[in-house]
Amino acid sequence: MPYLGSLWILLSVFAACLLLLSNPTYAQQGATIKITGTVKDSLGLGIPGVSLQAKGQSTMGTVTDGDGKFSLNATAKSIIVVSSVGFRQVTFVADPLKLRVDLILHSDDNNLSEVVVTAFGKKERREAMVGSVTSITPSKLKIPSSNLTNAMAGQIAGVVAYQRSGQPGLDNSTFFIRGVTTFGYKQDPLILVDNVELTPTDLARLQVDDIASFSILKDASATALYGARGANGVILVTTKEGVDGNAKVNVRFENSISQSTQNLEIADPITFMKMYNEALTTRNPLAVPRYSQNDIYNREQTLSGAPGSNKYVYPAVNWIDELFKTSTNNQRLNGSVSGGGKIARYYIGTSYNRDNGILKVSPVNNFNNNVKLENYQLRSNVNINVTPTTEVVLRLSGTFDEYNGPITDDGSFSADLYKKALHTSPVLFPAFYPADPSLGIDTHILFGNSSTEGTGNTVGFSNPYADMMKGYKSFSRSRMSAQLELNQDLNFLTKGLTFKGLFNTNRYSYFDLTRQYSPFFYNIASYDRVSNQYSLNWINNQPGQASEYLSFEPGFKDINTFVYMQGVVDYSRQLGSKHNISGTVIATRQQRLYANAIDPATGLSSLQYSLPYRNVGLSGRLGYGYDNRYFAEFNFGYNGSERFAEKNRFGFFPTIGGSWVISNEKFWNGGLKEAVNKLKLRASYGLVGNDAIGAQRFFYLSNVNLNGGNPAYFGQTNGVTRPGVSITNYANDAVTWETSRQTNIGLEISLFKSLNIIAEVYKQHRYNILMERASIPTSMGLESGVSANLGTADSRGIDFSADYSKTFRGGFWMSGRMNFTFSQNKYGQYEQPAYKEPWRILSGQKIGVRWGYIAERLFVDDQEAAASPTQLFGAGASAPKGGDIKYTDVNNDGKITEADQVFIGLPSTPEIVYGAGLSMGFKKIDLSLFFQGVGRTSFFIDPSQVSPFLENRQVLQPFADSHWTEENQDLYAKYPRLGTTSSEISNNLQTSSWWMRDGAFIRLKSVEIGYTFPDKLSKKAFLSNCRIYFNALNPLTWSRFKDWDPELASNGFSYPIQKVYNIGINVNL
């Protein structure tokens, strides 16, 4: 039991520390004057934990309490430096005549703020940093959405993020640090919350109000301590802790109205019928039109509500309207209490979020199956000073999701309902018939349906309304986390030495279930035009096909556990007046266990996946600073992962870095210093690793299923059977890490004390990327691919951020900020078959670029199509005709084959992400705007997902407006010649530049206006502060692509991204 053993070791470290305690001393010096006052932010809220320090007198200092109040003893005339993480530092002179000082600190993101949280939660002075770390004021991430990841795009230099779905609970943004820098298995960053590795969903649920710091570690120097896990960058979040002072209560309530940023436009039922007929006859002139003139006329009558029309016999249904509302209401409530004294401090945060979907719920059902995602959170961070040199921190948190929504066929929860609505004919059957006493039944809904085209009692279609109403699916997800931290000051051993031990465990559980009835489907049996009476026929009348009672279906269950331990010994000391040395040694280990032990290759649980996932690491840092001008740092990570063969288990990842603060040089003075307050140059170089290189559990072991995969049967009734043996992996003990060699150069400038600029350029070379060998012919008969650390990739890019902040006389202040990220990532070595065609070689191409045909235009006519190079795609395909897409025969061999595919367009992950914001305030009113955009990206409309009539699909209005017809032979129409089956139009369903679109967009991401009530009013209500605000998320978007929200990219039929109008109130007691 090595695991218990290590627990014992950790405990003994705790014990050792307690034993080694020696007497603390608090140095006190005579105070000259006592200054009191408050420190507030620009919104008038007191800032807790602000440090006030007399310059050059280390004993003269204090921090503000929970309300931002302080009381400081200082020598007269001394200079007091007021600073806090995320705020711009100010100074004032201790003046015996002014014993009351009220200060306002302005927030200060992406700039040279004094302290930055870096790897393993270590706080470092910004000035002394040599690595690339971006920290953002958490409040900048506050958007009216309960998903934190959706606030990241454009806010943080170096982060590429985009959102592909707006569905509550499944709307996480995809994000990368400095782009997709590998084509390997794991591309996204390591996420650490209070030092513990968590998932993007855990990050998404974090409450901004609970966050103390949010940092992004980008280069080798900053991430080296994470060794084998840091290559894709690290997101580091710490949660708030209590500060000395009276209990401080913060309550925030928000109510928002959410609606789609943009809805798909669907052609009306009449256009649908006419186009269907056209699609039939344009492919086969002899085809009988599916809808007669009468059919069309009757639907027109229905739509206009003409007298005598009957919408049940001649349905013309707008399924989207039938199923979806235009907007919905969401609520968020968040509260926290914090405070403490000399012995203990506490922070307790709670929140409740409720996100509703946009489904229309009929009162007919007695259960509500609209999408509803409720999230509860509890967080308690308690710091206890056991002795003056020992602090124990206990962090407990729980996050709980409860989801309820309609039943869907796939795992997408409600998104496929949207898809179903778009895949149902608008003229075949109504959503439901009104209760019909003649049937003698009134206990169930009479859903409409039809058998496929003909007569007969088979349910031929899915009725999306019935699918929505028939029942519900729900899931519960929770993560409970407990963390104990011990901070021991070891000054008694040697000055500047501290120890920090941390133990964390968290448990994750998830289950889902469905309850549903089987809907009753009816169609029209007979209709008497004169009396306008119809009778119904029950279609699914066979036993077991329809039921009024609910059935229950248990669903997927997932449980996993996580244990993490960390010990840090830190040494930091100023030697003399100029030398500053520091050193850190960190030991970590973590283990994860999955109850289901699912092998992703087979979808079945397997022994190998049930074994613990473990990492251990020993990392260290050595820093030296000279006179606040020159800084040098050496970092290393020595990490092991259980997935590799013993000889490859441990990797060593060293980095070096240095910085030069030019503005601290003696020659930098006078007017130059006034204009350029700070100028710093830094550079780093080193290696970082990535051990998540494939889904395979142990690369050095073969994965053989001796009990399944290749069965055979014998005997006259096949009664003798054995499951057979299958091999999912061959052993390969040579497999090892993926490594990234990174170079980073940064420049930090501060101008006129109000403009801060950080610019960085970087280069990355990723090597040892695991990839499947392409050189093994099929004749080897291998049952799985053989992989090797063969691939390389190269990245380069720029991160740039600037912010500006100024307070004017008369209480007017403003701040602006912008940031810009450019990252370009290319395949280096990539093993491919030795193609003769140079345009098929992946090396040198951008990661995420698609491969497809070059579409020239549509064929002019059938003759041209017949005379052109053969374009046949797959068995069952029909040869193209006039109005179908004409492709370029790149290799001129007279036929269009895979060899004619080239790389087209730009990567699917944007190469450019940028954002810019402006905030201003005057007295009690504040206003802020934030714009965000992406550039240099392409996406492909999936023609098999949008082509009309395939799988009963409806017609998108843009295609109804512009498609090739025999009358209007537009060679550049939006949609080529129509057809009703995929074999007829298989030519047009290929990936080609025809379907490529520019994915660039810019949007007004958020706008907020707030009002803080005057103190007098607040005091009357016993509040220390009260602010109300109105904000909006995604209100405006500009893009060249108009058919749906461009951020959804090719997922046009998924749940739309939401725009939100929100009103909130924030109260402090």
Add this chain to the structure above:
Amino acid sequence: MKFNFKLIILLVVISGMALSCKKYLDVTPDNVATIDYAFRNRNEAENYLFTCYSTIQNMGPSNNDAAFTTSGEIYFPNTLTEATLGSRDAEQGFHLIRGVQTTDNPSLNYWDGEQLGQPIFKAIRRCNIFLENIDRPKDLPQFERNRWIAEVKFLKAYYHFYLLRMYGPIPLIKQNLPIDAGTDEVRVKRAPVDEAFAYIVSLLDEATPDLPRTIQDPARSLGRITQNIALSVKAEVLTTQASPFFNGNPDYISFKDKDGLNLFPAAFSAEKWNKAMLACQAAVKSCEESNLSLYRFTSPGNLPTIPPALKTVMDIRQSITENWEKNPEVIWALNPEFGLQSMAMPRLTNAMVQNMGGAPGNFAVPIGMAELFYSKNGVPMAEDAGYDYRGRYAVAAVPAESKYYLKSGYQTIKMHMDREPRFYADLSFDGSCFFGNGQTDPENMLYVQARGGTSLAGPKDNIRVNVSGYWPSKLVNYQSVFGTEVTQTGFRMPLIRLAGLYLLYAETLNEVNGPSADVYTYIDKVRTRAGLKGVKESWASYSTNPGKASSKDGLRAIIQQERRIELCFEGRIGWDLRRWKVMQDVLSKPLQGWNIQDTTPEGYYRQRNLVIPVFGLKDYLWPLKYNDLIVNPNLVQNPYW
């Protein structure tokens, strides 16, 4: 010094934590399953034996079988508005006849195991793993070990043969290459076809002695390989080698690999026919000694007395749909049951209309195939002196004496009258009677009404439609019932049955010795069961070309037609047409169907082109996937691709 001492303790403790790392990462227990465990004992080894069989059990005649889908016997439309075979991809084999095969991504790719093809090279590798390791289980008795080795050698031979028939020259995987074999080693070359035939035959010869002649315990082992199977497969292999496509085929003599090695034999060799004949003879002898015989229907007790005309029909139908343990004709069948009965079934009742998905009946037999069947005199319609061949499309009422074949008094064309029993046993069409589907009273049989959308079997929609008007109801068990619910009685489609072996023997005899009594004997055995008179007598009495049966060429044509009729729809003819090198001729005419939307007999019986097949010289062999040629530059593409 005290402080330093404390410091040292602390550092020792911390680094101790780090040093225990090594052990911490050893999470894998010792006995994680690896391939070694597959041969620890008899039970595990038997499981691996089944693994070797696994691939072949997915290779029965069906929509993923090249011979079943591309022989022109069954047409599957590409215009259905819904996929009825489960997915569009499942139809692809049938579409090949339209000339849509590509080298980019070949359909029915058995080389790579893609596009419905089975991964045969993987199967061969498994066989080799078995042969390399089977000496290891200590509790495996020697006789059983020998039998298992023989079975796996047979499988290895058959897997090679399957590839050989499809691709011509193939790399011979006599031994497995190690996983980490070098690039040069893994780039194997295609062996000339005669070398491949020789290797396959040698494996079969090695296997045969250790196999049981027949299965002794059918309840447990039916489906395992026997001597009879091995001998019959050897007969097929050698006949294939002797046949015109592989024996001195002028179109392929210039087919060389990159070293200039000829992959096809340049000259015809009569000796190959002789070897094939001897192999057939051995197989026939062995089968007959094992009491195999042509199947005859014995009416179960619950059926009424079956009139002779219907009995002949049942003799024919049940020769493939009878339970295999009761069918003495089956030499070899695979254990999985034929899964597409519903595709071959016409809609006969209102209940079936109610449940249209139950039997889509999409398998459409082209008119040309229906015309192939003999007249009732056992000679081709066009050759039958007494048959009004020119007037065969004229509409007439069905005479009462045909009532066990056709609905009495029903208006249909003359071509449907006075045909051989196999015509009525194997096909359903407008006006034909159907014995079964729950209606087993011979006097009151269900019959097909297929004219226009209002008729039961006619096209109700563009999904459950038979576009030619002929259903291959040979592939439906008479005990299966399609109604509002479907109760299928399964059957195993034979891979080799005695009738086929007889015809193969007759074919080789004719090639070696020309027309002789032996040839007639073996053809006539098959004809007698089909209710026809002998070859000689039939041609002499009824044919306009009475001497045909006495010449070697004439008899060859007769044997080929006999084989195409007897084994139709069984997934065999596709291979025969290829080895005879006549497929281009057979597929040179459009595949036609009746005008199915029309309700009147006159309107209905008008021919309509379903498709004009595209079958060129290159289509005799499957193309290698383009990618494979690039991955392994030592491979050459098949000619004309």
